[in-house]
Amino acid sequence: MKKIGNRQSTIGNVLFKRAEKLIPGGVNSPVRAFRSVGGNPVYMKKGQGAYVFDTDRKRYIDFCGSWGPLILGHARREVVEAVQKAAADGMSFGTCTPREVEMAELLTDMVPYLEMVRMVTSGTEAVMTAIRLARGFTGRNKILKFDGCYHGHADYLLVAAGSGLLTGGISSSAGVPAGAVNDVFVCAYNDIAAVEKIFSKHGNDIAAVIVEPVAGNMGLVKPELGFLESLRKLTKKSGSLLIFDEVITGFRLGPTTYGKICGITPDLTTLGKIIGGGMPIGALGGKAAIMKKLAPLGPVYQAGTLSGNPVALAAGIETLKILKKENPYPRLAKFAKKIECLVNKKASEKRLGVHCVSEGGMFTIFFTGRKPLRNLEEIRDCDTAKFADFFRSMLKKGIYLSPSQFEVGFISAAHSEKDIGYLAGLLKEYLTKKV
Numbered sequence: 001m002k003k004i005g006n007r008q009s010t011i012g013n014v015l016f017k018r019a020e021k022l023i024p025g026g027v028n029s030p031v032r033a034f035r036s037v038g039g040n041p042v043y044m045k046k047g048q049g050a051y052v053f054d055t056d057r058k059r060y061i062d063f064c065g066s067w068g069p070l071i072l073g074h075a076r077r078e079v080v081e082a083v084q085k086a087a088a089d090g091m092s093f094g095t096c097t098p099r100e101v102e103m104a105e106l107l108t109d110m111v112p113y114l115e116m117v118r119m120v121t122s123g124t125e126a127v128m129t130a131i132r133l134a135r136g137f138t139g140r141n142k143i144l145k146f147d148g149c150y151h152g153h154a155d156y157l158l159v160a161a162g163s164g165l166l167t168g169g170i171s172s173s174a175g176v177p178a179g180a181v182n183d184v185f186v187c188a189y190n191d192i193a194a195v196e197k198i199f200s201k202h203g204n205d206i207a208a209v210i211v212e213p214v215a216g217n218m219g220l221v222k223p224e225l226g227f228l229e230s231l232r233k234l235t236k237k238s239g240s241l242l243i244f245d246e247v248i249t250g251f252r253l254g255p256t257t258y259g260k261i262c263g264i265t266p267d268l269t270t271l272g273k274i275i276g277g278g279m280p281i282g283a284l285g286g287k288a289a290i291m292k293k294l295a296p297l298g299p300v301y302q303a304g305t306l307s308g309n310p311v312a313l314a315a316g317i318e319t320l321k322i323l324k325k326e327n328p329y330p331r332l333a334k335f336a337k338k339i340e341c342l343v344n345k346k347a348s349e350k351r352l353g354v355h356c357v358s359e360g361g362m363f364t365i366f367f368t369g370r371k372p373l374r375n376l377e378e379i380r381d382c383d384t385a386k387f388a389d390f391f392r393s394m395l396k397k398g399i400y401l402s403p404s405q406f407e408v409g410f411i412s413a414a415h416s417e418k419d420i421g422y423l424a425g426l427l428k429e430y431l432t433k434k435v
């Protein structure tokens with residue numbers, strides 16, 4: 001049996017061999033495949049709070065958190081009970097249900113500029129719908145996105161995308177007809193001059209600009225001062241819509257959206273991950289005048305058998321209520337800042353090619369000495385082989401990070417001072433010895 005690190009992995013490897021025969025790459029989502037970090041993916045069987053347990057019962061402190069949804073940690077008692085209670089009343093009805101109203105009122109209360117919302121079942125679906133709605137509302141076709149941002153796997157957005165495409169060394173996808181991307185402009189993140197240039201020529205043809213207001217799919221890249229404000233001004237002036245894709249940042253940095261926190265109101269917002277508490281959910285929301293273009297009121301079609309599923313909504317509603325009540329955000333930010341300061345102090349002391357960026361409870365440790373990192377071109381300098389070595393070293397010691405240099409790590413409300421202290425100790429040791 002192939003060894004991973006210093007232990008003979010048994011059940012996980014056997015499962016992976018079986019999976020590879022029947023599931024492409026053995027995974028249902030490419031970023032889980034460990035292809036950029038080496039070794040076989042670890043099979044997780046149980047999660048509890050800040051911890052996950054693999055099929056060999058090895059415990060890891062989890063900083064991937066299912067790529068963002070599990071801000072409360074795994075199997076939070078109140079969330080599990082809410083799901084059990086909802087499921088006991090029936091899994092799905094394909095009718096209107098009370099929880100849809102509760103979720104709509106909760107979202108529009110926590111994000112006041114959301115005048116109306118529509119629930120779907122993934123972030124991709126939320127973004128697809130938002131783009132179609134922007135095109136239907138403006139009567140225009142062109143879209144502008146940013147290199148390295150990832151907005152799900154709709155054809156026309158798989159161009160110059162981040163996340164799994166970047167991890168796999170491609171940033172566009174086969175199978176996407178040229179025509180699908182003819183209407184998509186791509187600019188470098190934070191490059192407002194490039195955006196102005198495109199708007200000067202094509203402003204009246206642009207239906208929407210879609211942006212991750214804090215980018216999380218090329219590693220963590222923050223908006224430079226004035227970037228988001230300029231997008232808001234340019235879109236307003238040309239009659240284009242501004243879409244904030246907050247599938248990652250929504251309820252991640254505060255009990256609301258990043259748009260609310262930074263004081264910039266987009267026309268449409270897409271959400272996912274946290275609002276489902278670990279269950280399949282996505283949502284879009286925004287100005288009523290735009291949202292009312294959606295069927296059955298308006299001509300822009302969107303539908304879904306499990307849209308607004310009551311069991312999934314039970315998890316999301318409970319999660320949002322706990323976030324509103326407990327407000328864990330200052331603590332999440334404190335822990336992430338501790339990791340950032342420790343890595344950057346070590347790096348400057350020893351002049352290492354590594355640095356850490358954090359925002360709220362999110363962080364990325366970049367294996368490059370280049371800073372600041374403002375866009376994908378600069379991120380491409382990262383030494384992914386060094387990141388892979390770092391990832392495997394942490395994995396061996398019971399730390400589960402997101403298995404890609406081009407993703408972010410997440411602190412959950414379940415992580416303790418002790419958990420963060422353990423990671424800090426390992427980082428000190430690794431950066432002293434290895435990098």
Ligand code: KE4
Nearest residue numbers: 029031067122123124150151152163247248
């Ligand atoms: P989903 O369709 O995966 O629910 O959401 C797509 C999406 C949309 N917008 C943003 C900003 C996103 O980050 C995502 C999905 N994020 C990736 C990880 N960064 C999901 C992980 C995966 O693909 O397995």
